[in-house]
Amino acid sequence: xxxxxxxxxxxxxxxxxxxxxxxxxxxxxxxxxxxxxxxxxxxxxxxxxxxxxxxxxxxxxxxxxxxxxxxxxxxxxxxxxxxxxxxxxxxxxxxxxxxxxxxxxxxxxxxxxxxxxxxxxxxxxxxxxxxxxxxxxxxxxxxxxxxxxxxxxxxxxxxxxxxxxxxxxxxxxxxxxxxxxxxxxxxxxxxxxxxxxxxxxxxxxxxxxxxxxxxxxxxxxxxxxxxxxxxxxxxxxxxxxxxxxxxxxxxxxxxxxxxxxxxxxxxxxxxxxxxxxxxxxxxxxxxxxxxxxxxxxxxxxxxxxxxxxxxxxxxxxxxxxxxxxxxxxxxxxxxxxxxxxxxxxxxxxxxxxxxxxxxxxxxxxxxxxxxxxxxxxxxxxxxxxxxxxxxxxxxxxxxxxxxxxxxxxxxxxxxxxxxxxxxxxxxxxxxxxxxxxxxxxxxxxxxxxxx
Amino acid sequence: xxxxxxxxxxxxxxxxxxxxxxxxxxxxxxxxxxxxxxxxxxxxxxxxxxxxxxxxxxxxxxxxxxxxxxxxxxxxxxxxxxxxxxxxxxxxxxxxxxxxxxxxxxxxxxxxxxxxxxxxxxxxxxxxxxxxxxxxxxxxxxxxxxxxxxxxxxxxxxxxxxxxxxxxxxxxxxxxxxxxxxxxxxxxxxxxxxxxxxxxxxxxxxxxxxxxxxxxxxxxxxxxxxxxxxxxxxxxxxxxxxxxxxxxxxxxxxxxxxxxxxxxxxxxxxxxxxxxxxxxxxxxxxxxxxxxxxxxxxxxxxxxxxxxxxxxxxxxxxxxxxxxxxxxxxxxxxxxxxxxxxxxxxxxxxxxxxxxxxxxxxxxxxxxxxxxxxxxxxxxxxxxxxxxxxxxxxxxxxxxxxxxxxxxxxxxxxxxxxxxxxxxxxxxxxxxxxxxxxxxxxxxxxxxxxxxxx
Numbered sequence: 001x002x003x004x005x006x007x008x009x010x011x012x013x014x015x016x017x018x019x020x021x022x023x024x025x026x027x028x029x030x031x032x033x034x035x036x037x038x039x040x041x042x043x044x045x046x047x048x049x050x051x052x053x054x055x056x057x058x059x060x061x062x063x064x065x066x067x068x069x070x071x072x073x074x075x076x077x078x079x080x081x082x083x084x085x086x087x088x089x090x091x092x093x094x095x096x097x098x099x100x101x102x103x104x105x106x107x108x109x110x111x112x113x114x115x116x117x118x119x120x121x122x123x124x125x126x127x128x129x130x131x132x133x134x135x136x137x138x139x140x141x142x143x144x145x146x147x148x149x150x151x152x153x154x155x156x157x158x159x160x161x162x163x164x165x166x167x168x169x170x171x172x173x174x175x176x177x178x179x180x181x182x183x184x185x186x187x188x189x190x191x192x193x194x195x196x197x198x199x200x201x202x203x204x205x206x207x208x209x210x211x212x213x214x215x216x217x218x219x220x221x222x223x224x225x226x227x228x229x230x231x232x233x234x235x236x237x238x239x240x241x242x243x244x245x246x247x248x249x250x251x252x253x254x255x256x257x258x259x260x261x262x263x264x265x266x267x268x269x270x271x272x273x274x275x276x277x278x279x280x281x282x283x284x285x286x287x288x289x290x291x292x293x294x295x296x297x298x299x300x301x302x303x304x305x306x307x308x309x310x311x312x313x314x315x316x317x318x319x320x321x322x323x324x325x326x327x328x329x330x331x332x333x334x335x336x337x338x339x340x341x342x343x344x345x346x347x348x349x350x351x352x353x354x355x356x357x358x359x360x361x362x363x364x365x366x367x368x369x370x371x372x373x374x375x376x377x378x379x380x381x382x383x384x385x386x387x388x389x390x391x392x393x394x395x396x397x398x399x400x401x402x403x404x405x406x407x408x409x410x411x412x413x414x415x416x417x418x419x420x421x422x423x424x425x426x427x428x429x430x431x432x433x434x435x436x437x438x439x440x441x442x443x444x445x446x447x448x449x450x451x
Numbered sequence: 452x453x454x455x456x457x458x459x460x461x462x463x464x465x466x467x468x469x470x471x472x473x474x475x476x477x478x479x480x481x482x483x484x485x486x487x488x489x490x491x492x493x494x495x496x497x498x499x500x501x502x503x504x505x506x507x508x509x510x511x512x513x514x515x516x517x518x519x520x521x522x523x524x525x526x527x528x529x530x531x532x533x534x535x536x537x538x539x540x541x542x543x544x545x546x547x548x549x550x551x552x553x554x555x556x557x558x559x560x561x562x563x564x565x566x567x568x569x570x571x572x573x574x575x576x577x578x579x580x581x582x583x584x585x586x587x588x589x590x591x592x593x594x595x596x597x598x599x600x601x602x603x604x605x606x607x608x609x610x611x612x613x614x615x616x617x618x619x620x621x622x623x624x625x626x627x628x629x630x631x632x633x634x635x636x637x638x639x640x641x642x643x644x645x646x647x648x649x650x651x652x653x654x655x656x657x658x659x660x661x662x663x664x665x666x667x668x669x670x671x672x673x674x675x676x677x678x679x680x681x682x683x684x685x686x687x688x689x690x691x692x693x694x695x696x697x698x699x700x701x702x703x704x705x706x707x708x709x710x711x712x713x714x715x716x717x718x719x720x721x722x723x724x725x726x727x728x729x730x731x732x733x734x735x736x737x738x739x740x741x742x743x744x745x746x747x748x749x750x751x752x753x754x755x756x757x758x759x760x761x762x763x764x765x766x767x768x769x770x771x772x773x774x775x776x777x778x779x780x781x782x783x784x785x786x787x788x789x790x791x792x793x794x795x796x797x798x799x800x801x802x803x804x805x806x807x808x809x810x811x812x813x814x815x816x817x818x819x820x821x822x823x824x825x826x827x828x829x830x831x832x833x834x835x836x837x838x839x840x841x842x843x844x845x846x847x848x849x850x851x852x853x854x855x856x857x858x859x860x861x862x863x864x865x866x867x868x869x870x871x872x873x874x875x876x877x878x879x880x881x882x883x884x885x886x887x888x889x890x891x892x893x894x895x896x897x898x899x900x901x902x903x904x905x
Contacts, residue, residue: 175645178647234612
């Protein structure tokens with residue numbers, strides 16, 4: 001199937017051929033309908049309130065109001081430092097502005113609206129106090145290792161790179177760092193975002209966020225150096241070893257080879273030969289492959305054969321140099337290991353697009369992705385604005401948030417997943433925390449009364 | 452601390468409890484002579500400046516240990532141990548007063564004192580190190596028994612992943628929340644499990660340094676408050692003038708104000724980039740002309756450099772606009788990029804007038820896919836670097852000298868040699884800052900052809 005056909009298939013599955021196809025997946029009119037009827041205001045508000053709903057005496061009723069949001073309007077007008085007292089103020093603001101993009105920032109020490117009152121005293125009193133630990137993975141950062149698409153395009157051949165990235169990072173966040181409340185979201189076009197919402201994560205300093213991002217960093221390079229993954233030492237760190245054994249190796253030798261055939265042409269295999277630090281081995285393999293250039297095998301089969309040859313050659317020369325020991329792993333890591341955008345994760349005040357926004361270039365909704373089922377996720381089957389509008393028009397389906405039929409509506413499934421897998425466990429944990437820190441506070445004040 | 456004029460000085464007795472490495476947790480009760488107040492501070496400042504130089508030359512940790520030992524002996528040594536400790540403590544607290552007074556001063560002091568502490572700690576024996584950990588009152592216990600058994604194999608993997616052979620593997624590990632050891636986490640030098648890091652005895656330094664820095668950072672804020680509310684006024688005839696003079700003495704120019712040599716106009720910029728830019732900026736400039744775009748890191752590094760070189764805000768906007776509109780169009784330029792340029796010149800947001808990056812900052816940056824910033828001597832492969840140097844006009848002999856420095860990780864010395872080869876003159880102070888390279892270069896060129904633009 002060509003890329004075009006794959007893209008169109010997503011649309012054709014949903015829309016009845018007898019009705020005229022709605023052109024333009026994205027426009028302001030559809031956006032108004034979306035924000036008028038479908039955007040899950042209450043759920044977003046509940047999430048970002050982290051249990052501070054005013055029902056418990058330990059709640060901070062101003063917590064939600066200290067969160068920064070930003071709107072990007074039509075004509076690229078950008079409004080920062082927006083804040084809302086509660087869900088209905090937020091809903092009103094969105095419905096009167098119809099932003100093309102909504103970003104979520106940090107929770108600050110004071111209401112962002114009032115920041116100027118604190119700005120010019122010697123020490124800065126307007127500072128971020130809490131912010132989710134976030135990650136942004138964008139498939140354009142893999143352009144040097146994917147051959148089916150480049151730039152803003154994405155297809156079923158290269159999307160699996162995102163899938164494997166989710167698996168590696170999600171596992172590490174849970175196993176190594178002990179985080180539990182993790183939300184993965186489709187960025188709308190060509191990547192994924194990750195929101196780690198545990199209280200511990202929200203309170204990390206910039207230095208600690210930087211440390212986590214660097215822990216995940218393996219790929220180091222730009223066009224000026226040939227070898228971008230350097231796994232020194234006599235063994236891999238357990239995190240890298242686990243990622244390799246559980247996810248990367250099989251992905252590389254299975255799906256990646258099938259979809260990308262990374263050895264099948266001279267241009268492609270030279271890139272890989274450049275990663276082998278030994279000139280003799282390079283020439284040896286180059287010689288073999290140049291000679292077999294006219295073989296009758298398919299691209300995929302050729303690629304697989306050459307990979308086996310490379311592994312065998314390296315295995316036999318393993319003791320020649322320390323740098324060759326991890327060469328095979330380095331090649332696998334170069335092609336498959338997650339490449340996160342470090343800058344996004346390092347600073348508390350960095351803004352990131354909100355879940356359930358609509359991407360202006362594709363019209364697709366930024367829906368959550370289930371990390372336990374991410375193999376099934378297809379970016380080209382994500383509901384678009386026009387599909388959602390079509391659904392409203394044809395079925396007269398009103399998006400009733402508590403409807404048991406929510407499973408049948410395009411967006412309903414995503415919202416249901418958001419609630420049951422993410423929001424409910426998160427809120428439960430938040431309530432417990434508010435309860436326990438309240439109890440501690442009470443106990444302390446009691447003690448202070450004693451003489 | 453009491454500052455007095457008398458000849459004799461009473462020495463505090465509680466100093467001896469921290470034998471050789473004070474943590475500066477609380478201001479001590481002792482009397483200080485006025486002359487010592489200034490002299491001790493100056494000696495310590497010499498040590499800190501030496502540390503700063505060492506870091507800028509990207510010295511490895513062992514080299515830094517040696518450097519710190521040498522510096523300390525040279526500037527801080529006194530006839531007896533308790534005198535030394537007093538000088539240590541007094542000088543630290545005096546410099547706190549000096550360096551608490553602005554964000555930039557605080558940042559520098561915090562970095563240097565932390566580095567100094569880190570390397571002095573590393574030089575201590577393991578028993579002394581453990582004692583110091585105890586001093587901080589850290590609650591971490593060693594991992595023992597069944598838990599240790601279950602982790603042993605993976606702990607070994609971590610050690611071997613950093614080149615340690617099995618027989619050296621440390622057998623005492625502390626279970627610590629990962630937040631406490633960010634640098635060990637970042638370099639994957641510890642095993643992580645469910646939010647805890649397993650820190651080897653030999654890695655204690657990381658734990659302690661984080662505590663040290665965190666404590667000092669908070670202390671500086673408090674000191675600043677005390678200074679501005681009471682001390683400065685109270686001491687205006689005595690200590691305040693000394694304090695204010697001390698901070699300007701050793702930091703070197705920051706190039707935030709350009710001088711007479713360094714006013715360039717847009718029409719000269721291409722020529723000037725070939726004649727006077729250091730390699731890092733030349734590369735960025737060429738890539739900008741070629742791709743009509745630069746990613747954020749490159750825009751910051753080049754943009755601030757140009758500001759330091761004398762490019763006015765309006766000219767800067769015109770310059771970046773000319774390039775970027777070729778790729779993204781003028782509307783997008785105005786919306787997405789113009790703001791950031793004005794921000795760099797202190798015209799937006801919190802209105803900080805940002806200073807151009809020094810070599811030390813550029814060397815430790817981390818360019819990734821699609822980036823062109825950083826230090827070419829560090830971040831380029833050998834082949835690419837040689838090609839770039841040959842474009843700058845270096846002979847093959849000159850190039851070998853430069854490459855030799857690069858292989859030994861003396862990136863700034865490599866740049867200095869390049870400078871010397873290009874302009875045929877020696878540069879004794881060494882290159883520490885791209886704007887310094889530019890200014891020195893302009894000086895030389897202008898002295899050769901005073902009238903013509905260079």
